[in-house]
Amino acid sequence: MSKPKVLVVGTILWAKKELQQLSSIATVISPDFSSREGFLKDVSQNHTDAFALLVTNGSKAGAFDRSVLGSLPKGLKYICCNGAGYDWIDVNAAFERGISVSHTPGAVDHGTATTALYLLLAAYRQFSYAEKNAREGRFLQDFPLAHDPEGKTIGIVGMGGIGKALARRVLPLGMKIIYHNRKPVSPEPDFPAEYKSSLDELLAEADVVSIHIPLNEYTKNSFGSAQFDKMKQGSVLINTARGGVIDQEALIKALESGKLYSAGLDVFPNEPEIDERLRKNDKITILPHVGTHTLESRYGMEMVVINNIRSAINDGQLLNQVPEQKGRK
The missing domain is CATH 3.40.50.720 (NAD(P)-binding Rossmann-like Domain)
Structure with missing residues (x-):
């Protein structure tokens, strides 16, 4: 049985070793794209079997609004957001698509x-x-x-x-x-x-x-x-x-x-x-939005998002699902 495919949308800087360790349970791929359109094209052509996305805020994919979510693979189950704030993801539209979303509270x-x-x-x-x-x-x-x-x-x-x-x-x-x-x-x-x-x-x-x-x-x-x-x-x-x-x-x-x-x-x-x-x-x-601008915070956030991916694969659930989706059916 093939490993589930996880796409890293953005860059993991501080928990690189832990990201590599995910390869024991997942096929981890970092798509190469330079624009929102490039991201959607690459996913639709090469990653229709994607199981989860690990997304960093500020990636070149831009906001995950209803139109972007509607263009993602039908089998995609999870979007794990590397950030405590997730206002750039339409979590209600994601829920309608059957996509569970997590964020990184606690680490920040x-x-x-x-x-x-x-x-x-x-x-x-x-x-x-x-x-x-x-x-x-x-x-x-x-x-x-x-x-x-x-x-x-x-x-x-x-x-x-x-x-x-x-x-x-x-x-x-x-x-x-x-x-x-x-x-x-x-x-x-x-x-x-x-x-x-x-x-x-x-x-x-x-x-x-x-x-x-x-x-x-x-x-x-x-x-x-x-x-x-x-x-x-x-x-x-x-x-x-x-x-x-x-x-x-x-x-x-x-x-x-x-x-x-x-x-x-x-x-x-x-x-x-x-x-x-x-x-x-x-x-x-x-201040120029420096609340989490520390090595400790950024490493902690990356660890939380990676652990959410690991939990999704091993247990079929997220550790930090966003409140708007919890308890909904």
Whole structure:
């Protein structure tokens, strides 16, 4: 009996040895293509028997929308995505085709939470502006007093793995933790955290709001003017999730009006483009989506995606199937 065929769409950089070890149970092939059209042509001509795809975000195949999914081999059963975010895959269209999709939660928790912590500290203490001030040789000239995070209340929107990792990082700062999910975390967190069943209640109480929700059709631009209006005057916003979950115009308006004291942003709606109004705002800290830009995070993500492929072959199921598909028949 022939081994199932796994196509690597993109590049595995750090877990190459582990990828090679998959050859004991699968025929692993890395198609050579330079465009979305080239990928689809190669698959339709040479890999109609593909069993699974291992796909890296940002590959030349582009987004896996309904049209691409409809062009994939009929017998394809799995798409294993090398990334915690999977907004570039239409998971509902994949499910309709009988394709199960996995992602890499957990592997990104520490890197992203540390980035969120840095953004929180930088926003409160105005460290980015302070560094610019120092590099320009102005040394505290026109540099107003900032704020301490100690004693403040952080509202975490989405208490998943990253949210929990951030919560544990802010505890030593003496911050109060509140959070909002669709339902309380079960089992309860192993740290003091108060559940808010209403997002509005969280926004009214929090001094800083940190966003940790996925981008999908329901969450796109879901954090907008109405949500900013409910936040405290002079509060702080942190976003390490996806730029698209926040209405950027509403964010800029909140910054310009002073509703927000500051913000820390690692993600943007039109990456790699960053709106000039954000780039030129000295009050905020911006980063070029570096949340998982560490060797440890990238290796961990590649290991998770490879383990999902291995589980699909050996057990007929994924270790980290995306939530939108779990429990559906």
